[in-house]
Amino acid sequence: MSEDIRKLSIPYPIIVEGKYDRLRLLSVCDATILTTDGFGIFKKQEKLTLLRKLSEKTPLIVLTDSDGAGKVIRSHLTSGVPADRLIQLYIPQIAGKEKRKAQASAEGTLGVEGMERELLYRLLSPYENDGAIRRAEENPLSKTDLYTDGLCGGEESAAARDLLCEKVGLPHGMSANALLAALRLLVSYEEYCRLVGRSES
Numbered sequence: 001m002s003e004d005i006r007k008l009s010i011p012y013p014i015i016v017e018g019k020y021d022r023l024r025l026l027s028v029c030d031a032t033i034l035t036t037d038g039f040g041i042f043k044k045q046e047k048l049t050l051l052r053k054l055s056e057k058t059p060l061i062v063l064t065d066s067d068g069a070g071k072v073i074r075s076h077l078t079s080g081v082p083a084d085r086l087i088q089l090y091i092p093q094i095a096g097k098e099k100r101k102a103q104a105s106a107e108g109t110l111g112v113e114g115m116e117r118e119l120l121y122r123l124l125s126p127y128e129n130d131g132a133i134r135r136a137e138e139n140p141l142s143k144t145d146l147y148t149d150g151l152c153g154g155e156e157s158a159a160a161r162d163l164l165c166e167k168v169g170l171p172h173g174m175s176a177n178a179l180l181a182a183l184r185l186l187v188s189y190e191e192y193c194r195l196v197g198r199s200e201s
Helices: 017-026 036-043 045-055 068-080 117-128 131-138 143-148 158-170 174-185 191-197
Strands: 014-016 033-035 061-062 086-088
Touching: 014 017, 017 033, 017 117, 036 045, 036 068, 045 061, 045 068, 061 068, 068 086, 086 174, 131 174, 143 174, 158 174, 158 191
Parallel strands: 014 033, 014 061, 061 086
Antiparallel strands: none
């Protein structure tokens, strides 16, 4: 991303895992960026209380890594903050190692700090205004659609979700509920129908 491209102005607080994730995001946007200190949030009830209090005033963007640890932290946040006050954003699972680290993560994938600035810019740009949230609220995509299209409730549903995640740039292993929330933010109902290969009904 060119250095002269303006930074995004994001009105919602963004939650990331660590200080290097925060620094990476600050290179593409002006926003209030809060860290969980990795698993530290499990030990610091006051931080979760702060986030819950903030969520009463504004939606919060959650952007943890897409590895197992990131999923555990995301789940913990969701258990402490009302789900409808969280905007769940996901980075793709990209193999690699951050330059500052001596070795790759246990799963061998990049975290938020290792993402290209262009990717983070595209991921966050819809949230400069309320447009993305409004579109999600108006999107008729439902759990029934996922069931109809074999993305939940069947023996092969997890594999089908992973295939759809690859198309959309989401991490593997997402639950049906998490995938539904992400899709309602990322794609229109028409785009969803095209992705799963059926006519809009």
